[in-house]
Amino acid sequence: MGSIGMKNFKIRNLVLGEGEPKVCVSLIASNFKELFAEAMRVSKLDCDIIEWRADYFMYINDLEFMRKAAYFIRYAIEDKPLIFTFRTQEEGGGQAIDDDFYFYLNHYMIKTGLVDAIDLELSRLPEFNMNIIDFAKENSVKVVISHHNLQKTPSAEQLEEMLTDMKTLGATVGKIAVTPNDFDDVLEILKASNNMKNNHPEIPFMLNGMGEIGKLTRLTGELFGSVLTFASNGKQSSAPGQMSIEEVRSGLKLFNKEEEKRSDYFG
């Protein structure tokens, strides 16, 4: 014990790390018309955070367009925290990007002052690009360091090591989504989460399993330590196995510790 409050952190006006995991949905659009419509639509959903999956957007090479797109999203979603994510193809993303432009784009988005957090993939962070993390922090932008495996689930030790590395590199929050192929893999994910929660209460993280088999892990964050969970935006999932916001909210409620306390009143 003694871990209460240690992994709390704030993105915009939202505190993560206490109570139920916060619910994030992805904004996916390929052109401006879709972007306008989707930004307005997701702004009305019952989610806590919006992730712009810019890897689906066709104008990524035009930075001025990117700034305008971010400006519109910022305006549409009002005070909800916004994560800028370019998911690379290697980790399940919508289009290819070279290393230099990946960092240039993230750097640029930090500079716009329009996004609250950026997502950087662990595998893309060789030492020479580490200054992007300092740059984000200097500009009050939170850093999500992420890892995705669309084939399998690494061992609990490997998952824990990755989350620890993410923190060492300067992540505000470490985020891992892997693919369980059976329920032993699900147990591996929960074991890694539980170990992180108990042994590293100072490291805020999200750890979930994708696909049908992984669904449970998207709901049990409050028990096992994940501070964030992704739900489908109602039109398009940004990863396999995402459930609707309603399903996620009722699942989170089912495992809510406050519910336990409430049942104490009845003996």
Ligand SMILES: O=C1C[C@@](O)(C(=O)O)C[C@@H](O)[C@@H]1O
């Ligand atoms: O990292 C994640 C988690 C995710 O892969 C999921 O499993 O829901 C969805 C992605 O959009 C996001 O960037």
